[in-house]
Amino acid sequence: MIQGWSRQLPPARSRPADTDVEVLRRQGRIVVVGASLAGLRAAETLREQGFTGSLTMIGDEPYEPYDRPPLSKQALLGRARPEDTALPRRRHIDAEWRLGVAAESLDRGAKQVRLTNGDTVPYDRLLIATGTRARPWFHPEEAALGGVFVLRTRDDSARLRRKLTGGVSRVLVIGAGFTGSEVASACRELGLQVTVAERGPALAGALGGVIGAVADRLQRKHGVDLRCGVSVTALEGDDVGRLRRAHLSDGPAIDVEVAVVSLGALRNTEWLAGSGVAAGPQGVACDAGCRVFDVNGIVTDDIYAAGDVARSPHPLFDYQFLALEHWGNAVEQAEIAAHNMICAGPDRRPHLWLPMFWSTQFGVDIKSVGVPSLGDQLVVAQGTLAEERFVTVYGYRGRVIAAAAFDGAKWMGFYEHQIASGAPFPPEYRTVDRRTETLQPIDPAFPNPHLPTHGPTVTLTGHSPSERRVSFVPAHA
Numbered sequence: 001m002i003q004g005w006s007r008q009l010p011p012a013r014s015r016p017a018d019t020d021v022e023v024l025r026r027q028g029r030i031v032v033v034g035a036s037l038a039g040l041r042a043a044e045t046l047r048e049q050g051f052t053g054s055l056t057m058i059g060d061e062p063y064e065p066y067d068r069p070p071l072s073k074q075a076l077l078g079r080a081r082p083e084d085t086a087l088p089r090r091r092h093i094d095a096e097w098r099l100g101v102a103a104e105s106l107d108r109g110a111k112q113v114r115l116t117n118g119d120t121v122p123y124d125r126l127l128i129a130t131g132t133r134a135r136p137w138f139h140p141e142e143a144a145l146g147g148v149f150v151l152r153t154r155d156d157s158a159r160l161r162r163k164l165t166g167g168v169s170r171v172l173v174i175g176a177g178f179t180g181s182e183v184a185s186a187c188r189e190l191g192l193q194v195t196v197a198e199r200g201p202a203l204a205g206a207l208g209g210v211i212g213a214v215a216d217r218l219q220r221k222h223g224v225d226l227r228c229g230v231s232v233t234a235l236e237g238d239d240v241g242r243l244r245r246a247h248l249s250d251g252p253a254i255d256v257e258v259a260v261v262s263l264g265a266l267r268n269t270e271w272l273a274g275s276g277v278a279a280g281p282q283g284v285a286c287d288a289g290c291r292v293f294d295v296n297g298i299v300t301d302d303i304y305a306a307g308d309v310a311r312s313p314h315p316l317f318d319y320q321f322l323a324l325e326h327w328g329n330a331v332e333q334a335e336i337a338a339h340n341m342i343c344a345g346p347d348r349r350p351h352l353w354l355p356m357f358w359s360t361q362f363g364v365d366i367k368s369v370g371v372p373s374l375g376d377q378l379v380v381a382q383g384t385l386a387e388e389r390f391v392t393v394y395g396y397r398g399r400v401i402a403a404a405a406f407d408g409a410k411w412m413g414f415y416e417h418q419i420a421s422g423a424p425f426p427p428e429y430r431t432v433d434r435r436t437e438t439l440q441p442i443d444p445a446f447p448n449p450h451l452p453t454h455g456p457t458v459t460l461t462g463h464s465p466s467e468r469r470v471s472f473v474p475a476h477a
């Protein structure tokens with residue numbers, strides 16, 4: 001079991017005589033850049049844990065924090081309006097909100113953030129929570145055609161929903177990762193024809209080709225025209241700039257009015273260029289306590305990072321830097337970062353969150369724990385792939401490293417414990433629904449990480465703050 005493993009933050013300390021350092025850390029100016037899930041939960045934790053100083057929330061979107069997972073699910077189906085996705089508040093945070101304006105640069109010497117409107121915002125401690133954005137279509141002119149969409153924000157979701165319900169007949173989804181597959185699923189529920197173009201099997205980047213084959217079957221069963229091993233080579237518009245046709249690598253062009261580009265995400269780190277912070281395409285490198293590294297590998301004590309933009313070493317995964325695009329991680333890392341920002345050294349906590357992700361598509365609840373993409377072997381521990389109802393367990397050097405379930409979410413807590421305790425792989429237990437034909441470990445068939453993919457939502461980025469194991473070579477899907 002990992003040392004210090006616990007989901008609970010300790011309560012704010014109320015020792016009779018706080019040291020000067022502790023008192024000071026609960027005062028001063030904290031600036032949070034990125035006013036979304038991680039930023040909000042960090043701010044709430046700061047106040048909850050006794051921070052009495054000034055708090056400034058900077059966000060480039062014009063909205064107060066909202067929830068993204070419904071944007072590719074309920075919102076596309078009209079079961080929730082994108083404007084009704086505001087995140088519930090745990091408490092009042094008494095902050096100054098600077099919304100609709102982006103942070104443009106960071107001056108660590110002067111301890112200030114410069115905004116795109118020319119303002120500067122001074123800080124004593126800074127939290128970087130700028131998350132990710134959708135990777136755009138590789139050809140800017142084609143990306144600008146009417147009918148070409150990405151899906152990351154509330155506005156993206158509202159626009160796409162309007163288009164999908166405005167009388168279109170055929171939709172092209174480029175990339176069959178989680179978001180692309182959820183969009184395809186919503187399109188089918190809306191009764192639209194949908195073609196999905198994907199280089200490998202669906203979901204293969206996140207869960208491997210074995211489960212990808214099941215996801216492929218599921219999509220086809222629900223009427224998706226799934227084209228695997230296929231690249232979209234060009235998008236073609238008409239005279240007035242509306243999408244009309246998509247060219248595919250495997251044959252004739254297809255007529256489409258809508259293309260949803262679902263090629264994964266890019267981390268919002270450009271504004272940190274030249275600041276001396278260890279930030280780049282793989283994220284902002286921080287230690288297990290969320291303190292950001294500088295480019296020399298020295299940890300800062302006034303700059304922290306949390307959420308999708310952060311990458312930090314995890315003891316369960318050989319202390320490799322993990323970059324996660326998971327809702328639950330953003331919450332937990334934000335809480336840890338906030339706690340550590342205002343307490344003295346001995347009370348700091350490591351961020352040991354065990355990755356956990358969910359998705360709902362084609363009527364199936366998919367859930368994973370751990371890091372499947374680190375797995376070198378896989379067994380089907382419960383159910384069968386053929387029935388599309390199962391739990392698979394991933395092994396790495398003889399221990400359980402991850403599990404993924406189709407309609408088996410209730411078991412994930414058990415596997416979480418297996419992963420955290422370093423249980424041997426293949427699993428030794430018997431379960432009622434374990435079938436003999438699946439007992440043999442097999443290769444999970446992950447695609448080559450050096451190939452551009454639709455973007456797994458977990459990336460192992462090596463051991464050093466500056467190392468990049470997986471690099472994206474710009475190319476079309």
Ligand SMILES: Cc1cc2nc3c(=O)[nH]c(=O)nc-3n(C[C@H](O)[C@H](O)[C@H](O)COP(=O)(O)OP(=O)(O)OC[C@H]3O[C@@H](n4cnc5c(N)ncnc54)[C@H](O)[C@@H]3O)c2cc1C
Pocket residue numbers: 033034035036037038039058059060061067068069070071072101102103104129130131132133151152153179268271306307308309324325326327328330356357358359360
């Ligand atoms: C469509 C969709 C579906 C999803 N579904 C699931 C799911 O089913 N399960 C799951 O676990 N996760 C899911 N996720 C992922 C989850 O929503 C993210 O992990 C989570 O939003 C991360 O929160 P964050 O605060 O770190 O980053 P973000 O939510 O990306 O927020 C970062 C904020 O910072 C802002 N920003 C960026 N740069 C600047 C700047 N320079 N200055 C000021 N502000 C800036 C951004 O505009 C954004 O508002 C989904 C995401 C999307 C988009």
